[in-house]
Amino acid sequence: MAKSRPDVPEATLDLLVFRVLDRRGSLRGSEIASHIEETAGQLSVEEGALYRTLHRMEKSGWIDAEWKLTENHRRARSYSITDSGKQRYKDERRKWRTLTASVERVLRSG
Secondary structure (H helix, E strand, O other), X not given: OOOOOOEOXXXXXXXXXXXXXXXXXXXXXXXXXXXXXXXXXXXXXXXXHHXXXXXXXXXXXXXXXXXXXXXXXXXXXXXXXXXXXXXXXXXXXXXXXXXXXXXXXXXXXX
């Protein structure tokens, strides 16, 4: 059975995670994925890709993770953006705008 929504490419996942955490504060991985999917409408977040991204971002010092109890009294990791992550987000956003503008120029160039 074909998927109705394409997966978020891993290369863009950092930027989306940064955006969600910067705007929404501390969230669990499932909440990050849900927010991206609900907001984008046409994208699906692959769980494995998301958690690989979160672990890499944590290791890089761009996000922090801490164990918290959920409403069901289960332990789950909650992620938040660090000051270093906010700077990285700003830099990545600038690069993204440059890239997409360049690609759009090529697509429009007949």
